[in-house]
Amino acid sequence: MKKLSFRVIICVLIVNLTIIPFLFVLKGYGATEEIDSKFGDSPKIDGYIDLFSGEWNKATKEEFFLDDLPIKFWVMQNEENLYISVQFDLVLEYHNTTEFIGLIISNSSSEDKDEFIDAKILQFSNISVNDFDYFDYYINSSIFSIDTEINGDGAANLDGTTSTYEFSIPIKNTLDNEGDVLLDYGNTYAFNITYGDIPIYPNGIKKSTIVLINLKSLPSSLPTLTNIILFAFCTVVFSVLGILYVFYIYKIFKLKANIKRVKR
Amino acid sequence: MSKIPKQQEKELKSKEKYRTNEKFAYKSVIISAILGGIFYIISLFFNTGFITIFMNKGIFWNFIDITIKVVAIMLFFLFMITSVGNYKELIGKPLNWKELLLLFLLSIGQTILNIWVFTFTLFGLAIIVIYLYIVQEF
Numbered sequence: 001m002k003k004l005s006f007r008v009i010i011c012v013l014i015v016n017l018t019i020i021p022f023l024f025v026l027k028g029y030g031a032t033e034e035i036d037s038k039f040g041d042s043p044k045i046d047g048y049i050d051l052f053s054g055e056w057n058k059a060t061k062e063e064f065f066l067d068d069l070p071i072k073f074w075v076m077q078n079e080e081n082l083y084i085s086v087q088f089d090l091v092l093e094y095h096n097t098t099e100f101i102g103l104i105i106s107n108s109s110s111e112d113k114d115e116f117i118d119a120k121i122l123q124f125s126n127i128s129v130n131d132f133d134y135f136d137y138y139i140n141s142s143i144f145s146i147d148t149e150i151n152g153d154g155a156a157n158l159d160g161t162t163s164t165y166e167f168s169i170p171i172k173n174t175l176d177n178e179g180d181v182l183l184d185y186g187n188t189y190a191f192n193i194t195y196g197d198i199p200i201y202p203n204g205i206k207k208s209t210i211v212l213i214n215l216k217s218l219p220s221s222l223p224t225l226t227n228i229i230l231f232a233f234c235t236v237v238f239s240v241l242g243i244l245y246v247f248y249i250y251k252i253f254k255l256k257a258n259i260k261r262v263k264r
Numbered sequence: 265m266s267k268i269p270k271q272q273e274k275e276l277k278s279k280e281k282y283r284t285n286e287k288f289a290y291k292s293v294i295i296s297a298i299l300g301g302i303f304y305i306i307s308l309f310f311n312t313g314f315i316t317i318f319m320n321k322g323i324f325w326n327f328i329d330i331t332i333k334v335v336a337i338m339l340f341f342l343f344m345i346t347s348v349g350n351y352k353e354l355i356g357k358p359l360n361w362k363e364l365l366l367l368f369l370l371s372i373g374q375t376i377l378n379i380w381v382f383t384f385t386l387f388g389l390a391i392i393v394i395y396l397y398i399v400q401e402f
Binding site: 241259 | 293294297300301304308312347351373376377
């Protein structure tokens, strides 16, 4: 009897240990990387990483896998946009004509599935002639609906065996953020980087991985002592000029009165 | 034959001419001072950073911003020097170098927040002063 009870307890434990974790994991993904964004000048979003102009030189560069696909991932920001570039090499015959790279963005750093409500997708319509489209989707219960207002920009290009995808996503753009994640400075957001080969979302997604991107805060614009002194000097100059000008106008009117008196 | 003696007629004509010149000089003092005041206000708004619509929007807009600042200061200097010069003439004194230097320094003082505006204005004011000096000499 004791042996039987022991076996039942062990079975229950094994069942619990195997099933209960799935209840938690099912709703999330699990981030593989955490990347700190860096400030830099805005690159040209054209699907080319111009090494001569060094447009992406100030970006944070990471290399990781989308499942089994090694990618180069570059992140940079300025006061207006977050810039992301994804680059990978594939033998030409493995590049699908309608391949795409998508950034599915979470509302926060949470990797809960329901938090991923925004998708920016660069979709090739014909990779052999570098024909692509940039899509902005709103996600509700895993259903992708196209946004009425397309936020951000993107460009893709296949050069030899290397395909490059460049994204520009507005930060703190409050003009029209319906259906978009409102990225804010100093916050962390989970990005699901996805690769697929058929323009059907989310079914076309073949590989994906989550990264956390820490957006930098805007540099504080505290005035330096030199600037304060210069501004004070400038204020003094303009004040003195203002006073002297008023005094001069007074003298002109006084002169007119004097001329009239002399004439009389 | 005229009842007014020729000498008296000459004096009258000379007086009339002086009055016309005086009127013209006074008008010039006022108009130049008003224009100087307008450019002072434009310079105040742009050079202290009240108006920043053209700043940090690219090279072209920065150029426009610097041009507005420099031109405003130079026109302020030019109109004020004309006004003060005529004012001094009306009260019978010449414009001395101290007044010229004060106006020059107060004009240059407006540019202190921007090195480019400072450089171009210094260059422009130097040209104006040299021009005025040459004009006076001839």
